[in-house]
Amino acid sequence: MSKQITCPGPEFWQGKYDEEHLPWDLGRVSGPVETLVRHHFPPAGRVFIPACGRGFEAVYLAGLGYRVTALDIVAPPLDFLRAQAAGRGLEIEILHRDMFTLPANYDGAFDVFLEQTCLCALAPRFYPDYEALAYRALKPGGRLLGVFMEVDFDDGPPFNTPPDLVMGLFPPDRWRAEGPEPIVPKSPDRPGPEYLARFTKLG
Ligand SMILES: C[S@@+](CC[C@H](N)C(=O)[O-])C[C@H]1O[C@@H](n2cnc3c(N)ncnc32)[C@H](O)[C@@H]1O
Numbered sequence: 001m002s003k004q005i006t007c008p009g010p011e012f013w014q015g016k017y018d019e020e021h022l023p024w025d026l027g028r029v030s031g032p033v034e035t036l037v038r039h040h041f042p043p044a045g046r047v048f049i050p051a052c053g054r055g056f057e058a059v060y061l062a063g064l065g066y067r068v069t070a071l072d073i074v075a076p077p078l079d080f081l082r083a084q085a086a087g088r089g090l091e092i093e094i095l096h097r098d099m100f101t102l103p104a105n106y107d108g109a110f111d112v113f114l115e116q117t118c119l120c121a122l123a124p125r126f127y128p129d130y131e132a133l134a135y136r137a138l139k140p141g142g143r144l145l146g147v148f149m150e151v152d153f154d155d156g157p158p159f160n161t162p163p164d165l166v167m168g169l170f171p172p173d174r175w176r177a178e179g180p181e182p183i184v185p186k187s188p189d190r191p192g193p194e195y196l197a198r199f200t201k202l203g
Contacts, residue, residue, distance in 0.1 A: 007122075007125075008123065009073075010073045010074050013072075013073060014074045014076070017074060017076035017077060018076075022053075024117045024158070025053060025054055026189055027056070028056050029057050029059075029060040030056075030147065030187075031187070032116075032183050032196060033057050033060075033114070033147060036145045036146075036147065036196060036198075037060075037061070040143070040145050041066075042111055044065060044066065045066060045067070045112060046069070046110045046112070047061050047067065047111065047112040047113075048106075048109075048110040048112070048113050048137050049068065049070045049071065049114045050099040050102075051071070051072060052070035052071060053072060053077045053117070054080045054081055054084075055070045055072075055084070055085075055092070057114060058081060058092050059084050059088065059090060062092050063090060068092045069093040069095060069106070069109075070092055070093070071095040071097060071102070072096065073098050073099070074096075075096055082094055099118075100126070100133060102136075102137060107136045108136070108138070108139050108140070109137060110138050111139060112143055112144075112145055113142070113143070114145055115146030115147065117147075119146075119159075119166070120149050120151070120158035120159050120161045121156075122157075122159070123159065127165075128169075135201060140202070140203045141201060142201050143198055143199065143200050144170075144201075145198050146166075146196065146199075147195075148166050148180070148196075148197055149190055150162045150193050150195075151191050152192060158191065163195060166180070167180065167197065174202055174203075175199040175200060175202060176200040176202060177197065177199050178199075179195065179197030180195040180196065180197045181195055182195045
């Protein structure tokens with residue numbers, strides 16, 4: 001494991017998995033991600049899933065034929081994902097590391113950067129680093145396709161990631177933005193409303 005540069009750090013997340021306190025974990029691929037895949041994914045390509053958790057989206061996408069790289073900062077959800085992939089005969093690249101230490105050989109590697117409950121897991125001071133990570137990981141023309149969440153409390157995670165904040169995070173000289181599109185009705189599984197947003201890397 002690489003050294004900690006993020007917050008909350010690995011001890012926090014390890015504790016959640018040790019306690020099996022996983023309120024974000026739906027136990028299946030989420031409906032909004034299925035919508036993104038159906039309407040906005042390229043027909044094939046390489047997908048990066050940062051902060052993948054137990055990785056239901058990774059299994060789903062690999063099953064559809066995408067080349068998936070799934071990453072998390074702690075091991076327990078990755079062990080679960082590894083077992084799920086093996087049980088289905090799926091090849092998924094699984095990285096155990098802090099997303100902000102993604103090696104340079106992944107620069108420009110991905111067609112899709114899939115966001116779901118990743119940004120809201122990071123303290124807000126890391127949001128510029130998140131934008132920079134997405135920019136360097138995607139190919140030119142690659143897309144960050146995201147499900148973002150709002151909450152009405154300050155003390156995350158999950159941190160509030162409202163549309164004005166998220167749309168402002170992706171500068172127009174680097175990205176073409178589409179959205180936000182609210183998800184209605186609200187999922188009973190989430191503390192606040194969610195919306196879809198899409199960002200295409202320019203250049
Ligand atoms: C709220 S959970 C969401 C998991 C998954 N996206 C899902 O929807 O089920 C946040 C995940 O982010 C991981 N995480 C937090 N900070 C991270 C970082 N800097 N790098 C990689 N993973 C991180 C945690 O270990 C946890 O599994």
